[in-house]
Amino acid sequence: MRPLSPLLTVLALAATRAFAQVTTTVSVSATASHAIPTSLFGMMFEDISVSAHSGDGGLYGELLQNRAFQQVTPNTTDALSAWTPVGGSSITVIADPSPLSSALPNSLALTIPANSAGQFGFANEGYWGINVQAGTSYTASLYYRVASSIPSGKGSAPPTLTIALQSASGTRLASHSVSLETGGWTHVSAVLTPTRTPASTANLFTVTVSGVPKQGLDVNFAMLSLFPPTFKGRANGMRKDIAETLFEVRPAFFRFPGGNNLEGQTPATRWQWRNTVGPLTERPGRVGDWGYVNTDGLGLLEYLYWCEDMEMEPFMAVWDGYSLDGESVTGAALDPYIAEAIEQIQFVIGDPETSEPAALRASLGRKEPFALKYVEIGNEDFIGNAPGTVASRWNQIVTNLSTTFPQLQFMATSDTGSPVLTPTPQTYDIHVYQTPDWFTTNSFFYDTFARNGMTFFEGEYAAISSNSSNIFGTPDQGRFLWPTVAGSAGEAAFMTGFERNADIVFAASYAPLLGHVNDSQWTPNLVGFDAGNVFKSTSFYVQKLFSLNKGDEYLPSTLPSVNGTLHWSVTRWTSTSELVIKISNIDTSPASLTFVLPFKNVESEGTVQLLTGAATASNTPEEPDLIVPTTGKVKTGETFEYSAPAMSVSVITFGAK
Secondary structure: OOOOOHHHHHHHHHHHHHHHHOEEEEEEOOOOOEEOOOOOEOEEOOOOOOOOOOHHHHHEOOOOOOOOOOOOOOOOOHHHOOEEEEOOOEEEEEEOOOOOOOOOOEEEEEEEOOOOOOOEEEEEOEOOEOOOOOOOOEEEEEEEEEOOOOOOOOOOOOOEEEEEEEOOOOOEEEEEEEEOOOOOOEEEEEEEOOOOOOOOOOOEEEEEEEOOOOOOEEEEEEEEEEEOOEHHHOOOOEEHHHHHHHHOOOOOEEEEOOOHHHHOOOHHHOOOHHHHOOOHHHOOOEEOOOOOEEOOOOOHHHHHHHHHHOOOEEEEEEOOOEOOOOOEOOHHHHHHHHHHHHHHHHHHHOOOOOOHHHHHHHHOOOOOOOOOOEEEEOOOOOOOOOHHHHHHHHHHHHHHHHHHOOOOEEEEOOEOOEOOOOOOOOEEEEEEEEOHHHHHHOOOOOOOOOOOOOEEEEEEEEEOEOOOOOOOOOHHHOEOOOOOHHHHHHHHHHHHHHHHOOOOEEEEEEOOOEEEOOOOOOOOOOEEEOOOOEEEOHHHHHHHHHHHOOOOEEOOEOOOOOOOOEEEEEEEEOOOOEEEEEEEEOOOOOEEEEEEOOOOOEOOEEEEEEEEOOOOOOOOOOOOOOOOOEEEEEEOOOEEEEEEOOOEEEEEEEEEO
16 A cells, blocks of 8 residues: 555644544533523514514414505505506595595595496505415405495385405405495495305405496595404414424513514604504504505504414513604603503503503403513614613603512613613613624523613524625625525524523514515515415524423533534433433534433433535525524434534434433
C-alpha cells in the first residue's frame, strides 16, 4: 500500500480531529432547578394586521368579503370590493336613507331595469375563493329592503329572491328561494347544502331576483353572511381547519387583540372593545392599521370563547394612550381611556350585579366571568415613544388599574429597565425578529437577567431573514417568505433558553401566527392558508414539538457552548418519570452527544421525534409537506449516545427514575 501524500495525511488528521471535536458529553442532574410553567408556549394573534386577513378571511369563519360595506365610501368602485353584478342589473354601495342600523349606514343597492326577464343580482367571490364541499351545511343570511313598489293584485306573483352557491363554471351547487316582501328590512336565513364538490375554490355566493315586474325593481341589501361549520360548533366562530391546526399545538395562552392592531393609526381609530361586542348589525368595524377594514365580527366576546374552546389562558391588551402616528395622550386627557380600559376588564371578569360592562356580558349570554390573570398595557412602547411619556402613562394607567383589579398582573411593553417605570412592572413583554444565527447565539439571552421577582413574556419572536444588516428587508434582500429549516432550528435553540430560564420566562409565542397566501404584508408566518388549505411551516412543527413535550420541571445539565451551533435542554414529566431532551443543531454537519444520567432505572429505548432538512428548505403551498417531523426509536440508558443530524431539531423521550 502506498503511503498517504502529505496533503491527504493532513486531511485525514483534520477529519479525525473534527470527529473528536463534535462529540459533546452532557451530564444531567437528578435534581430539578425550577418548574416549567404550564403557560410557557402559547400563541400571539394580530387581528387582520401585519399578516393580512389573519382574522377576517382567515381564522374568523365568515366566508364573504366586504359583507356589510363597513367603513367604505359610498358610490365608489372600491366600496364594491369582492362584489360583481349578475345579469343586466346595476349595483352600487349607497349611504342608505333608511339604514339597517346606525352602525351599518351603507347598503348595496340593486337596480333591475324595466322590461327585464331572467335573473338579476350580484355575486361575492369570498376571500380569493370560497371552499365548497358536498354534504357540508353552510349558513347563509342577509337583510333586504325593497326600495320600489311591487304590483299587487290578482295574477301578480311577488318576485323571487334566491340565495345560492355557484361554481366558477356557473353550476349551481345549492340554493334557497323566498318571495320578496315589502315593508322595511327583512331578514332571510337559509342552510345551503351542496350536493357536489367543485373542482376548485373559485366559487361564488350569489343573490338573484327573478319574476321582476315590468317597471323594474330596486332592492337594497345589508349584512350578507355565509358561514361554514365552525370549530366546536361555536356560533359566529372560527374556521374549522385553521382552528384544528392550531389546536394541534395545544397552546397554553392566546395574546389578543394583537400588537399594532390595538394601537390605531390615531387615538380615534384605536381598537375599541365596545364596538366589537353585541349583534353583528351593531358593529361598525374599523379601518385596521394596515389599510383595510376589520369587520370586528371577531370581537372581544369571540376571543374569550375561543380561548375557552381551545383551552387557552387569555392574555388581553388594553390601549395605553399611544397610537401609530406617534401621538401620546397624557395627563387628564388620558383619564377617559383609563376608564375605557377598566370597563373592558370589567366586561371580562366583572360582576353583572355591580358592573354595567359585566351586565352587558350577561345580556349577551355569559353571566359568569371569564378567567383572566394577565393584562398587557399597550404594545411595543419601546418603538417611537418618548421615555418620559412612556413612564408617565404607565404610572397613571397601572396605578388606576391595580387599585381596581389588585388580583391582576400588568405587563409592560417598553424596554426592560429603560425608562424606569413606577410602579415596577411585574412582567415585561419582549419582542425580537432576527436571523437564524442570532437566535442560536442568543440562547443564553435570559441567563444573565436578575432574579428579583420580575418575569418575562417573549411575546413575539421569529427568524425572518438571512440578512443581519437588513432584517426587515424584502425577499431579494434575504427576507424569508416562509420559515426555513435553519430559522426553525435557530428558534428551537432560543427556546431551549426559555426552558433553562423558565424560573423567569413564563410565556413565549412565535409571531405572527397566520397569513393568507394571497395577501400577506408580513412574512414569514407560522401557519399559511388559502380558501381551502392550511399550510404548516417548519416553525409550526417546532412549536408543536416544544409545546407537547415541555415537561413540568427543568433538570440542569452541562451547558452548551455560548457561541456554538448545538443547544439542548432536559426536562421531566414528574407524574410519569419521563425524561424529555430537546436538541437543536444548526450546523451543516451532524453532531454527536453523549448523555450521562444520574438515574439507575432508565429505559433502554426511547422515542425520537426529528425535524431536519436543507437549511433553506421550507414548506410552501407547492410543497406543503416537504419537511415534516418523523418518529423513530433511539437506544437509551444511564449513558447513551445520540447523533443530531445537520440542521435539525430532535426531541427524545424515555422513562428514567
